[in-house]
Structures are given as structure tokens and as C-alpha cells.
Amino acid sequence: MTVYPQTTEAPDADWWRGAVIYQIYPRSYQDSNGDGVGDLKGITARLPHIAALGADAIWISPFFPSPMKDFGYDVSNYVDVDPMFGTLSDFDSLISEAHRLKIKVMIDLVISHSSDQHAWFIESRSNRVNPKSDWYVWADAKPDGTPPNNWLSIFGGSAWAWDPTRMQYYLHNFLTSQPDLNLHNPEVQDALLEVVRFWLKRGVDGFRLDTINFYFHDKELRSNPSLAPERRNASTAPAVNPYNFQEHIYDKNRPENIEFLKRFRAVLNEFPAIAAVGEVGDSQRGLEIVGEYTSGGDKMQMCYAFEFLAPDPLTPERVVEVQHAFAAAAPEGWACWAFSNHDVVRHVSRWGSDVIDREGFAKLLASILLTQRGSVCIYQGEELGLTEADIAFADLQDPYGIQFWPEFKGRDGCRTPMVWDDHATHAGFSGAEKTWLPIPVEHQLRAVNVQQGDENSVMEHYRRFLAFRKQHPAFAKGDIEFLPVDGAVLRYVRKLGNEVVLCLFNMSGDESTTELPSGDWSLLEGHGFACEVTERSVTLPAWGASFARHA
Template sequence: MENKIEWWRGAVIYQIYPRSFFDANNDGIGDLLGITQKMDYIASLGVDAIWLSPFFTSPMKDFGYDVSDYCDVDPIFGTLKDFDDLVAEAHKHGLKVMIDQVLNHTSDQHPWFKESRKSHDNDKADWYVWADAKPDGTVPNNWLSVFGGPAWHWDSRRKQYYLHNFLDSQPDLNFHNPDVVDAILATVEFWLKRGVDGFRLDTANYYYHDLELRDNPAKEEVVEGSIGVRLDNPYAYQQHLYDKSRPENIAFLQRLRALLDQYPQTTTVGEVGCDFSLKTMAAYTQGHDKLHMCYSFDLLTHDSSMEHIRHTMETIEAGLGDGWPCWSIGNHDVERVATRWGKNKHMPNQSKAYMAMLLSLRGSVCLYQGEELGLPEAELSYEQLVDPYGINFWPEFKGRDGCRTPMPWSNTSLGGFTTNPTPWLPVMEDHLPLAVEEQEGTRSSILYAYRDFLHLRRSHPELIHGDIEFLYHDVSTLTFLRSYNGKSLYIAINTAEQSKIVSCHFSLTPLVLPEAIPAGYIENGQIVLPAFSVFIGCVIDTE
């Protein structure tokens, strides 16, 4: 394909959680104007695009992932003009703008749902997934909510249950109704006309459900620690065959792609969460007629072994065909990677090694705000939680608030995020020494490592467009080739506290890595990798 034209292939997308990025009006909540004011910083990182988590009108029961108006900005974030100004400023800095689209469900405050629940015969009666109770009054089937308990909620007005894969205030839309699909696509086009460059699609494999409402079978084995599995949540005990990842989803994704094809240089990245996520990623991105990219939860687990990384990459490469992956090791839904993979130790050089690994893999990349600072997971008390997911499952699961606390810009009591003494989540004291201003003054900082490596990456198309071939791995070490247009780079990563030596059968000219990144070196024909180090060499020839 035309790699130079399709900007999203190999792009690095910086995810911004607007509530926590920068508070321009000092009400304690980040806003669109705050993002615009920090555009110089974002551009300085060397990323290609920004992805904005939801900023649409919402009652905020799930902090914007419960939309009550797809075509407006919630007042806490600003106005449509603020959004237009943000897009213009981003484009001025050479940055693309992607926005979150939560199409699977709405808020129960959305006008569509308010109308739908009134009766069985109104214009929107079939816009949501309604079902009668069983003869004994119980729920229609055994489907479960990701957030705990049955995926059905009784509505006394319609005297029926409605489906909700998440909170009971987030009813699922009925994508089997063509009017729903038309209405959803119209909301997507609203933002395309405002100049957005793409969409991150929340829960992209959830849109359709089984019309027969068949029960999900039980899993034969439930393994804690596998993708999305927590034994305290009954959701993990089912094979989700009928409530998501349905074959009808393909046709919708094709219609969505046809719409985006009318707006050249736009793109989509779909979030895929399921037991067969790598297989689904391939199916959703093959053929150039569905999603442009997908990312899964496969690198958002606690397994940071290089064996897991290699297995994940090789599995998707084997089945991807002409599809395209997007990888992330952190986002707004999971424990911060510095804690999750750092095993609760503060090891800046390890964060740098994981960063270099991620940015050297084949595919596009999503970086979550604060990763470039090496922020650890925030430790919050139960009283400080606002995430309903965490409140429901406390204390076994502490929710998502720990990765959503405000971005520290300066080493001050409120981190330069706001002047409001009570921000929506507390600014964490242990984040302050890692603030942007602190790291700006230190050439060895994680921030400089990210910036410098991102700029290095831009000058080596092998790292952006190249094929990948894995050579060696152990628990903490990974070596592979990236090859493009007849040139190859050899990459070796050590994520352990101990030094490693790996054999290499290539003649190499080492790249000079940024000074903030611990570098490996060649000695007696072998690659010596000190603790948490990276080696990249240009391949001259093979033996």
C-alpha cells in the first residue's frame, strides 16, 4: 500500500484523557482549551496524532463513555468552538486529531433512549435491545455485564428488560435496526465535517448481539491473569459467543469504512476485547474495506515477559494478511505500565526499555498521557474513588482512577494542573518529582528518552513501515529485525536488572542512541546488553 500517503501506518498516537490533562478554567476538571494550550508540548514529543477520550455531552456516570448527545461538547470541557480551535491548533502543529466514538451504547439520558422506553410502538421503540422477562420474571438469558451482575436491567415503564454490557445506565443500541445504523453513521459524519482525522472506536466488537438471545456457554477453564480475566468478576467465567464479536459486525464496519473513504486521509482504530482478540483484529482489518487498524488488550496484561510479546506479535503477523495492528501497553482503563510491568518498583531505565521495545514493533502505537513521564499507578483510598467499576469491586480491584489522576506539569502542590484546591481526582504527591518541568531540566529523564527516540524513529522508515522477524527471546530479552526497502535494523532489548549477552550473526553498524537511553554495544562479536538497555544496529551483511 501507499505507505507515504497513509499517515496512520506506523503512526504514534498520543492518547489524552481530557479530564486530567490540563485545566484551563480552574474548575478542577481538564478541558479542551487546556489541551489547546499544551499543544506545543504535545508536538515536542514527536508523535503524529492525538486521540481524545470522550468529551461529548454526558451525565458522566462513566466519565463520558455514556453519551447523551453525540454531536455536542459537554460544558465541563468547553464548546464546539473550543473543539474547532483545538483541531486548527493541532493541524498547525502538524498533528492529526482522532476522537473516541462510543457507538455500542448511549447514556440512559440520551433522547433516543428516553423515547424508546416510553412504549412498545414509538418511533424509537426498537432502537435499543429490549426483551421480555422469562415466565418467572427473571432475566432473558445468562449474559453478564463487564461491570458485574446481569447484563439486563428491568424497566418498569416498558415492563421489559434492556441490555447493557456495561453500567445499567448505558443501554446497548440495537444495531440490527437499520435506522440505528443510519443515525450512528450520521453522528460520525458530523465530526468528519468538522475536520477530524480519525476515530478510536470504543468496544468495536460489541455492536451486534445474537437475535435469538442464546445463553453463553461456560468456559472450560478460567485462568487468572489472561486477557481481561479477574476471578472476582463473573464475566470471566463465560465464553462470550453470543453477546459480542458477532459476524454481523463485519457489514457495519464495511459501511463505516465506506463513509470514511469519502473523507481522504481519515482513519479508524478499533478497540477489540475478547477471548480471540488477535483473530478478531485480523478479521476486522483485512481487505482494506473495514477498520484501518485494531488494538487489543494483549499487551495490557500483567505479563511483561518477552516470550509473551513475541508470541503476541507472531500470532497476529501469521493471521493478519494485509491488515494492520496498533499496539498499546497502557491506557485509561488499566493500571499504569510503570507499576504493572515495573512490579511496583520505580525503575526509570526499565520504562525506557519498554518504550523502545513498543516503538520498535511493527504496527502503529498508542501512547497514554503520562507514560512519557514514567508515572506510576496512583494509590487512592476508597473514599477518593469516583470510578463505578472500582467502587463495585473494591478492594480486590481498585478500578481505573489510579491511571486517570491529573497530569503533573510542575512540582507544586496541584502539579500545575489547576489552581482549584479540589480537582476531580487528587494530584498525587509522588507524581510531582516526575512533573514535566522537572524532567525538562534533566537530559537523562524518561521524557527526554521518549522525545529523542520518537524523533530517531522518524528518521528510520524500517521502524515505521518495515517487516518484522523475531530472532531470539528469553524472559527479559528480545531481538528482532525490521526490514524495509532493502535495509534492515537489528534491535535487541533487555528489560531486566541484570546485564545480558546475546549472539548475533550479522555484521552491524551501531546506531547512536539518545543519551537518555542505556545503550548496548558490540564486544567480541556479541551484543552486550547492560541492565535495561537497547541496542540498534544497521545490518551490513549476513554470514
């Protein structure tokens, strides 16, 4: 294995600012016990891959006890490990090994809702007078028996489900088996903050907060207004989902969330060097909410919206537009950018369906992502250039895809198992007879062992570029200044102290030439791209890039 140089400086107190966070979907990373599903021991065994890649931290999607109706995002016990994934002891071992390898560990907290099998909900629904009767969002029916308002579920249909025991409706922004917690109740907040302390005491370094803007609902249960067709955006929900027909001002995005996030941050501050990143799911006000939640230094350290996870094609103009919009909406804030995750079509497929050179395309996109202002999330398999898998309806597991098939095929296509060894059973992921999702042949051909040591591979490019990023602190913590887009060439400068780095990206499949800005520029090496330079111009090959430092 080629070893690229890494810095040996002591960790920054603000390690999260500019960190590269590697997301692990535990069901699909590595199976250690042969049941066809990934687990915590499997993750621990594969941590050297992440360390060699050069990531600063991992974010592990939920591994808590769950009936798995939404594959772990329906939690039935917040302070344990589902037997499918292992034990608390296995988690402790994972933490220990990650820290030995200088990798921070962040875990996914899902506290806007729980599973309907959580003990809290079982007690809450038992009658209207029990101690937890107000721990979830309950409401009487209208006189005609219909739900209390027009709120819709992201997974389709009304956001209200009828419970015959209480003779009331309960709110569920997602599946009917995922009732929403009532964070207007201080006891609920206190219980959730104790969950946070539980995991911090076990040694986690931070959290990814699922659906952070869904925590509170309007106490008056007012109906959402309709949204004009021209304002509808399919970044939060697929275009076929009527969820996009409403402006969600009463079922989420409520101002009361600010004070709770301050309470959450105060708990983080009880422990050293802890960070949290929030997922903001809103198609109209996403960046504005990110700004609210990351301002003042007393709420979230960082958040991400869906601008770079949306279907909109990635062009030079789009990159500039998003970064300028973020700077305007969140002048005090810090973003965490991602191009792929467990909920969206993998970006090589989402943006590159017509691209011939997928390898070059994947390398260029990685380099753009890793030089944006903000922290970065890389989704497992992204470093291999994996495409979206085409999953047959008979093999679907995702309830979202089953509901809206075939117009929307769900999220299984980005959740297929990681591929490690093209010669091994199930590409080295599992020795089971069958894996929980099938592994496409085209993925097996891109396995880690195939790309390892091949300097032209996507994986080696990620490793090389992450090392390059670490050598230039301006990429992690510096400011960004955009130069005018030049045809297909995206151009910007990253600045930190006396370091000024020019970044040029040819976002097309044709050769492009661009002028160098005024000043004395010295080309940088170690990033893996080649270009032709004259006295005042740079010629970039298709999907090429160049980097230079101001003398």
C-alpha cells in the same frame, strides 16, 4: 528545551500506518477554567508538549455531553461538547491548533451504547410502539420474571435491567445507565453514521472506536456457554468478575458486525486521509477478531486487542508470542499497540512492581513499544514514567472500582491529573481548590518541568527515541523478524526496502551479553542507550538496548 531533529517529509497517505498516537483523557490533562476538571482549552494550551514529544496524532477520550456516570463513555448527545469541557468552538480551535502543529486529531466514538439520558433512549423506553421503540435491545422476561438469558455485564451482575414503563428488560453490557443500541436496526446504523460525518466535517482525522466487537448481539438471545476455569483470562475484566466465567459468543463478537464496519469505512472514504482504530475487548478471540476487522482494506485500518494491556508479565518470550499470534491471526491486518491506557494499571507498575531501577525499566519498555510492528498509542503521563496512583476508597470516582473494591480498585489510579510543574498548585494542572481526583506527591516529583532538559529523564528519552524512530522508516512501516531469544535478551530485525535494523533489548536488571547475527552490522546512535561491543557480541547493561544497521 532540547530540540531533537525531526523529519520534514510530506505526510504519508497512510499516515496512520506506524503512527504514534498520544491518548488524552480530557478530565485529567489540563484545567483552563479552575473547576478542577480538564477541558478542551486546556488540551489546546498543552499541544506544544505533544508536538515537542514527536507524536503524530492525538486520541481524545469522550468529551460529548454526558451525565458522567462512566465519565463520558455514557453519551447523551453525540454531536456536541459537554459544557464541562467547553464548546464546539473550543473544539474547532483545538483542531486548528493541532493541525498547525502537524498533529492529527482522532476522537473516541462510543456507539455500542449510549447514556440512558440520551433523547433516543428516553423515547425508546416511553412505550413499545414509538418510532424509536426498536433502537435499543429490549426483551420480554421469562415466564418466571427473570432476564431473558444469562448474559453478564462487565461492571457486574446481569446485563439486563428491568424497565417498569415498557415492562421489559433492556440490554446493558456495562452500567445499567448505558443501554445498548440495537444495530440490527438500519435506522440506528444510519443515525450513527451521520454522527461520523458530523465530526469528519469538523475536521477530525479519525476515530478510536470503543468496544468495537460489542456492536451486535445474537438476535435469538441465546445464552452464553460456560468457560472452563483454565481458559479464563482476566485481560477483559478483572479476575474477581464472573464475566470471565462465560464464553461470550452471543452477547458480542457477532458476524453481522463485518457488514456494518464496511459501511463505516465507506463513510471514512468520503473524506481524505481518514483512519480508525478499534478496541477489541475479548480475552479468548481478541487477535482473531482483530484479523477479521482489519482484513481486506474495507473495514478498520487498525485494531488493538488486550494482549499488551493484560497483567501477564512482559518477557522476551511474551513479546514474540504476541507478535507471532497476531501475524497468524491477522496476516492482512495492522495492529495498534499500547502498554497503558485509561482502563488498565499503568504498565510501569503492572509489570515493574519488583523493579529497582524504574527509570531504566520505563525507558526500555518505551523503546520496545516504539519498535514493534504496528502503530503505537502512548497514554498521557507514560512519557513521564508515572506509576499507578493509590487512591483511597473515599476519593474513588470509578463505579467499576467501587463495585469490586478492594479486590479490584478500579481505573482511577491511572486517570489522575497530568503533572506539569512541581512548584505550581496541583502540579500546574488546575488552580482549583480541589481536583476531581487527587494528585500523588510521587507524581508531582516527576512533573514535566522537572524532567525537561534532563537528558537522563524518561521524558527526554521518549522525545529522543521518537525522533530516532522517525529517522528509520523500518520502525514505522517495516516487517519484523524475530531471532531466537537469548536469555533475557529480546532480539528482532525490522526491515523496509534496503534498510535492515537489528534491535536488541536486555529485559532484566542484570547485565547480559548476546551474540550478533552473521553479517556486517554498524551500530546506530541517537537512541540514548550505551553498550559494549566486541567483534561478534554486544554486552547490554541492565535494562539496556542496542540498535544496528546491516551494511
